[in-house]
Amino acid sequence: MxxxxxxxxxxxxxxxxxxxxxxxxxxxxxxxxxxxxxxxMDEEEVSSIIIRHAEAKNATELSVVESACIYVKKRFGKFFGSKMKLLLALSEAITNEPNNESLMNAIKVISGGISKRMRDSYGVSTDVIYVFKTVQDNM
Structure with a gap:
């Protein structure tokens, strides 16, 4: 191994x-x-790999959720303060990278909701989750 x-x-x-x-x-x-x-690799690439392979290794839900939180915080964290900017950034990312498994998995995980501990740890507010859920529902 x-x-x-x-x-x-x-x-x-x-x-x-x-x-x-x-x-x-x-x-x-x-x-x-x-x-x-x-x-x-840079931090974003490492996070992306973790998310891409997390389910294949029968990881616990917590590790998948945490990986998704790390990914979205790194990639979209600067937009967490504005729902409109976050929505636009997510829409642009989906349009530009329709085959990005890491992005799609992170959207799916975050839109499903995460624990308060994860929200507090990574600054993912309920508004951020709502935006991810809106995007997921419209895909």
Whole structure:
């Protein structure tokens, strides 16, 4: 079974050789490690991958909901203060990316409603949920 290590940092992008230099250190720590693959991603890409694969791994509802909250907060959080701007941003995203599974899954999850703890943690108000539900109903 493949194993994954996620390392996050603030700073400039790393080159491919720098990333591979970090990955090669695994053999120093654990000599029996083979087939090491490394790549760089930004936070949005990581969130997108988590959402895309969450259901395939029989994840709990909480992890799917939390992944959706992370995704929408990162992608649409700046519009949470205005229902109209959020509606326009969501509509534009759907129009421009009709095959984006991460976006569609996040809309489906958020429109179904989320717990108060998740709403408080990620700043997803009932108004935001209402906008997502409106968009979902019109798709």
């Amino acid at each position: 493949k194993r994954y290590i996620i390392i996050s940092y603030d700073g400039a992008n790393l080159s491919a050789s720098e990333v591979m230099a970090i990955a090669s250190q695994l053999n120093t720590v654990k000599p029996d490690v083979t087939d090491v693959h490394a790549s760089t």
